Amino acid sequence: MASEAERETRLRQLLTFGRKVLPGVLLAVALAAAAKALQAGLGWPSMLLALGLGMLLVRASAKDRLTQPGVEFASKKILRFGVALLGARITLEEIVSLGLTPILVTVAAVVGTILIGSWLGKRLGFAKSFGTLTAGATAICGASAALALSSVLPKHKNHERDTIFAVIGVTTLSTVAMITYPFLTAGLGFDDRAAGLLIGGTIHDVAQVVGAGYAVSSEAGDVATFSKLLRVALLVPAVLAVAWVYRMELRAEGGKAQLPLPGFLFGFVALVALNSADLIPEPLRLVLVELSGWCLVAAVAALGMKTSVTALRQVGGRAIALLVAQTLLILGIVLALLMVLV
Template sequence: MALAVGAALVASGINAVVPTLSALLVAILLGVLVANTVRLPPAIHPGLAVASKHVLRLGIVLLGLQVSLQAIAGLGVGMVAVVVAVVVGGLVVTEYAGRALGVVPSQRALIGAGFSICGAAAVAAVEGVVEDKAEEDVVTALALVVLFGTLMIPLVPLSAGAFGLDGPTAGAWAGGSIHEVAQVVAAGGIIGGAALQTAVVVKLARVLMLAPVVMWFGWRSRRAGAGPMAGRPPLMPLFVAGFLAAVALRSTGLVPVELLEVLKIAQTLLLAAAMFALGCGVRFATLRGVGGRPFALATVTTVAVAAIALAGVLLVF
């Protein structure tokens, strides 16, 4: 646990010096670097397991405090419909394209959630309710989120300029198509002007979709599961209920702004510690063994999500 927290502090420090580098992204990369260059003693693994599950879920609960229902409602019915279309469309495309490519169901679910909702946090959240998953399914989905989300940071602003999109439209497209919240912030900052605020609010609307999507996968796993009901994933995991409660609390306006800022720092540290622990599970030898099919699926899903988001914002703006 101390190792994970130390890595989170290092990642946050790097983010403070270079704001375009997400603390979560840096933490994952640090974990990958450590896993592939240092032989960690067995005593380290139980603490990393706690960080990758329990600490992660606490971070997701606190993430709900960044989502205001009023801000999302301010997007208008049209943009909210676009967000729903992006998430649902991304999941559907991933499912059918994954079947055609021969990607296993658990990996389809993890890639679809990560690319359609909010990146690594969504992968880890859905991992808790998806059955018959292998360790390489999770680490591959995480690696793909980092790779493709990072590539989207320069591609979306460049493409928005080529398409002649104005600031708010380009920001809405960035928020609707890029995987991680921090990656959206980086792209919105590159676009400049009013794009950043629009991008963040649209992205947070996608984050809110985490709850129903996790519940959907939980229900699907329970329906398909064999054996006693007690051994199946919960329909609504406790951390999802906590996430929704945090969203409701933030939306009341009762939490002081100063406290929200402190909790945002805590949320970043918790998620960064969890991302480091998850990154420690990513080994290059494992990734080489998964083949090219998940990478092909990630490409298809990225293009599909970006296309749905672009079509939607062009209709709304």
């Protein structure tokens, strides 16, 4: 057991760390609160608003030694904590209740989009990690997946710029899809179940899936939401697989495999298991889901404070074309599978 002196030392270290990061964390949370307030008034995605607010402060925060440590902490640690809490949204019972066909469609769409989308990135001249980042964000759960994948991809000088671009891109395209896909399902003559599968299997972010699904009908909304949560559940194997692939590549190149095993995913799995076993009281589960949203929005605001508009412009039109192509890719895969299986 630790001695009294050791405990006092640890407590002092904790208090020192807390004082160091608190100003920046509070700034990120304040921006998150402002983004959520603007979302209520404007109806725009809170993550996109938080990014914009953060980027307005990029110059001031970069030079402010008081807030810089907390901004760094929020963009990494709070981000991972928020991703872990996403597990409180999902139960295995909900996934199984979808039946075999939706599971096959979803898994095939996610795997196909990541593999083909990454290949498209290489064909357009991007680094492999950038193609993986955008394809994974498109395939799984939009901004949340972009943030989770970014944490295990190799770090480079444009790493944060690429992450912000992926978040902005998938959030924007997700909003476009939310508006247009209900009309697409109607034009194709899909029933409510097929419409829900298409919407849940293709739109990037959870909020936009819910909006589009229930715009069709209650049944389509339910199916779309469950299908989307299955894609969220695939975040765990996808991130583990990406981390493993890049770790093996580092070893093959003779370097040290310094990509850490993403511990936050174990928290995600643990929460899914506890939620599936009905061991999380409903009031607590709702708090965890809400806290997850706050953590992710605050983390995005912090990322925005570290990324300049000038840096984003350097990504170029090819990157936009790649994200659009990956979005159309997952739509095409799901449509083809639904035509055959449903």
